[in-house]
Amino acid sequence: MLTHVEMTTHWLPHADDVWHGVGVTDRGRVRTSNQDAFAILNECGVWIVADGMGGRAGGDIASRITVDGVADELFQRLGTSLSDSTEIQSRSDLLHQVVHRSNQAVREEASRHPELLGMGTTLVVLMILPRPQPTALIAHVGDSRTYCLRSGVLTQVTRDHSFVEESLRNGLLTEAEAVDHPMRHVLTRAVGAELEVETEITIHALAPQDILLLCTDGLTKMLPDRVIRDILSQPAAAPHQMCQALVNEANARGGEDNTTVVLVRKELTKSHQER
Secondary structure (H helix, E strand, O other): OOOEEOOOOOOOOOOOOOEEEEEEOOOOOOOOOOEEEEEEEHHHEEEEEEEEOOOOHHHHHHHHHHHHHHHHHHHHHOOOEEEEEEHHHHHHHHHHHHHHHHHHHHHHHHHHHHHHHOOOEEEEEEEEOOOOOOOOOOEEEOOOOOEEEEEEEEEEEOHHHOOHHHHHHOOOOOHHHHHOOOHHHHHHHEEEOOOOOOEHHHHHOOOOOOOEEEOOOOHHHHOOOHHHHHOOOOOOHHHHHHHHHHHOOOHHHOOOOOOEEEEEEEEEEEEHHHO
């Protein structure tokens, strides 16, 4: 089941341009259900992706609870107001709080339904603070990622919370060993997996032409970064077309998992276009 919350953008009279996101999700070619979820809250500059785990029903429920909970709380707290970058600390604290509450919600649901014990989900939340200097504030748990394409260079902004990634950082594995390691998709953190969740916050300064990509590992285990870069670098493609092209390519290469992508980039406001 897909959880998808999308709210249409109101044109903001005090800003020359806004960051706008679109998303696509797909079951893939192997899985019988879609346990991914995503939400687009363009009005308050927030985008969310989650990838559930823990069995056919459990993963679906964990990702839905998490995305719905985070989206609802952030929309209630932020409304349609875009934040100033001077509020980075308060917004970071807010992200920690909403992820903590989502962790509690997933665990409480599992405690009420023993067949769901062990369910959990990855989570990546992108919040853009547009003024005075555009800044991406990213909260993430697990191996769903945020990328940034700038001037033809694709950068992975988040670090996976996985056995292989942490082994690489600690010098216990080489890059060559990591590629086909049998534990390459074993997570070291997930929402709902433990009593307390450790959320990583990343702050990333933005340039006007940046393209931000949030995605589940259904994309990244099918496509190398160079292919993702090439698809995102097509100048004539609309954002939704790029999202669909990423999903289509992942499926063409096997589609071994659910794939969800959310693409965010700057768009001119109506008032700016009419000048």
